Amino acid sequence: MTKKNGISQETKEDPLKVFNNKLNALKMDNKKHEVDDKSSGMAAGLKYASEFSAAVLVGVFFGYLADKFIGTTPWGLLAGLIFGFGAGVLNVVRAAKEGMDGI
């Protein structure tokens, strides 16, 4: 009788909730294994710096090439610089969206 009572009491405790608690505990456990590197601010800085500056460099390079082959001398470089800035911002936004802060 007492055993039966125990079981029924457990089932009263909403099995879904129990399961949810277990799942959450497991999830928290798994989260610990993910790469956690908030400690390395330098890595985060280098990430955004490289994303941004790479785009600016590529934009300027394209502008320079356009100047060289079409002969629009200062304008290609300037447009490339501006587009490179834009692409750099796009890169940084994407890098931030990836949610890998500090990586």
Add this chain to the structure above:
Amino acid sequence: MIAAGLDPIAQFEIHKLLELSIGKYDISFTNSSLMMVVAVVSISLWLLLSSKKSLVPGRAQSIAEISYEFVANMVKSAAGKEGLRFFPFVFTLFIFILFANLLGMIPFFFTTTSHIIVTFTLAMMVMSLVIGYGVFKNGFKFLKLFWPSGIPMAILPFVSILEIISFVSRPISLSVRLWANMFAGHILLKLFAGFSIMMVTGLGFFPGALGAIIPYAMTLALTPLEFLVAFVQAYVFALLTCVYLSDALHPGHH
């Protein structure tokens, strides 16, 4: 004179161990190539020796299995099930970079990944695979990557230019990130370790050793951080490879 041998940049010098050349191209075997060979040999030894395939894995085998699962999960989550066909490539890349980074942490060893040309070559391998496979699989649809849907026609050309620049900048940012982390980390380590040596040689043992405590503590604190960076950067490189490969698999899926 004190600073001789403490130059933080000297560790990145390339020495030719064996002079070789084909035509006018210099393909000498350098200390950098030696470290790559060491990395590849140690990886091969580890994988070969740990492939006894016992049901209850030993230490080496479970490390191999864990790293397999780690990379497989990464590929699956970033590039989907289809991405698993690139598993050998991503795994090779990850393990090679990881070993190159970690071997570089051993004193007096050379760090191959602290040279931008090495990381850039790796990044270009990734990008040529992305472009090659993307064009092979999707044909012209691969260009959808630069022509995102759901954007007003008026600004679409500009967005397209931004996308192209962003795409071309990927190998640069990918390689610079790995290189800069390894390069800066090793310089920092050498710098602080050098400070504590300079303190002792410059001020004598009594006040010098006291002054050396702070830079020594910094070195001590930076060493585990560098091990972490060595792992994380290999992980990031492999993860971004997967992200880019998923672009090749599903262009226009942004």
